[in-house]
Amino acid sequence: MSRLRVLLPFGLLIAFWWAIKSGFDISDKLLVAPPQVWSSFRVLIGHGILAEYVSTSLSMIGIATLVSFAIGVPLGFAVGTNRYAARALEGFLRYLQGISGIAWLPLAILWFGFTHTTTLAIVIYTLIVPIIFNTMTGVRAIPENYILALQSLGASRLRIVTDVYFPGALPSIVVGTRLGMGYGWRALIASEMLVRQGGLGDLIFGARTFGQIDRIMVGMVIIGTLYIVVDRLLVQPVETMTLARWGVLRK
Amino acid sequence: MIFSRVAWKLLPAAPAFVILTAWFVYWLVVRPPPSVIPSIADVVRTGAELAFGGRLLGDFIASMGRLLGGVAFGIATGMIMGFVAGVCRPVATFLNPLVVFFNAISGIVWLPLVIGWLGVGNALATFLIWNTVFFIIFQNTVLGIQLVPEVLEQGVRALGGGRWETIRTVTLPGALPYILSGVRSGLGFGWRALIAAELVGATTGLGQLIFSGSEYHRADIIIFGALLIGAIAMLMDRWLLAPIERRTVVRWGLVAASRGR
DSSP: OHHHHHHHHHHHHHHHHHHHHHHTTOOTTTOOOHHHHHHHHHHHHHTTHHHHHHHHHHHHHHHHHHHHHHHHHHHHHHHHHOHHHHHHHHHHHHHHHHSOGGGGHHHHHHHHOSSHHHHHHHHHHHHHHHHHHHHHHHHHTSOHHHHHHHHHTTOOHHHHIIIIIHHHHHHHHHHHHHHHHHHHHHHHHHHHHHHOSSSHHHHHHHHHHTTOHHHHHHHHHHHHHHHHIIIIIIIHHHHHHHHHHHGGGGO | OHHHHHHHHHGGGHHHHHHHHHHHHHHHHHOOOTTTSOOHHHHHHHHHHHHHHSHHHHHHHHHHHHHHHHHHHHHHHHHHHHHHHHHOHHHHHHHHHHHHHHHHTOGGGGHHHHHHHHOSSHHHHHHHHHHHHHHHHHHHHHHHHHHSOHHHHHHHHHTTOOHHHHIIIIIHHHHHHHHHHHHHHHHHHHHHHHHHHHHHHOSSSHHHHHHHHHHTTOHHHHHHHHHHHHHHHHHIIIIIIHHHHHHHHHHHOSSOOOOOO
């Protein structure tokens, strides 16, 4: 039943798409029929081309997430636990959120050329701002009484960090990471389109140069599917888990 | 005491001050080529030239026009579709998988395909913004309508209100705060999508301004443009959207105003 619920809308959509394609006799340069997309998919799979593009993109977003997490979380803690630092940086971070990573892409190209470094720099920038921001808000939302209580019981600074700050801020950190990965994935695709050094963005933008609509559509389906798989199967369960386990502190 | 109060007031300016100082010192000591890191004076001069030369105003108007068009279209279609899906559950169930999927590829991912349909220009940028904004508005509208307590709707109906009257007096005002939160974040996302779309999909606009900066190795133009893009985003959010949200969400909302995003 639930499988039908998912398949039926897509089935109808594909039928609609096919009907438009053959009904209006649209040129292959604008839209291709579903079977052409399928055969293009099989060609790309068969030669291992798709695997290469996918692994480039996935490793990029993976590296960027790890780096942003490793830098952003400690920085967010430092900012969040110090009210002077928080006041100094809050407005600045908000301002940076308004400049999307892609707006720095031209500058990154001047600095690092058309390389993976450029793409990584853009994706890390996009990811790290929401992580810092959410870590900071998470830390600041912790009731001060919890910290005072532990202090009065003689807990060390480290103990307070591991027992109060970290679990207290964790749900917010996870939310920030998930948001950041969503923004980062889109920035990655956009950056790959312009940098043209592999990855799914390169696949679809490169296919455009040769008018291979079938490849573009395969790429789009893969981009969407990968995002859903990573977000729903990997990140969302972590979020639900942390929220259920430690989320109480946010209220 | 007075000193510390002044310091507290000035604190938000500290990051800008630190960055400008570091930039200035780096530039004095290392003397990098201006195509990599320009001097602060260069950036200011370029900004003034662009602003008074008229190019900037043209790009600004082009970008704003696309943003307004795409966002308005996104709000209109998102609200209508979201309203239908919110009131009629089977429609929501049917659309949900499609919305999840197309939301995952919303915006810039469409560029290579749609550039063949619409060509480079306003239509393409507007489409990409619409595509980004639509899903945010749609999801917020559906959520808002579904979260209106059924008791309130039944109350109006029990007092003799028709279906349309119930929708007009209860469902829509109840959903409004969610819809407006959607409008606020939709505009933010639309702005990002616009800049990305203009990098390749337009010949004018602020995105094109900074992209042309990289073609001519003019880091000063890029830095000025990026800072301006951030400033516009911040001003739009602060002066336009935050007040609207305060007036409505805080007044009618069942939840406290969301913290800015």
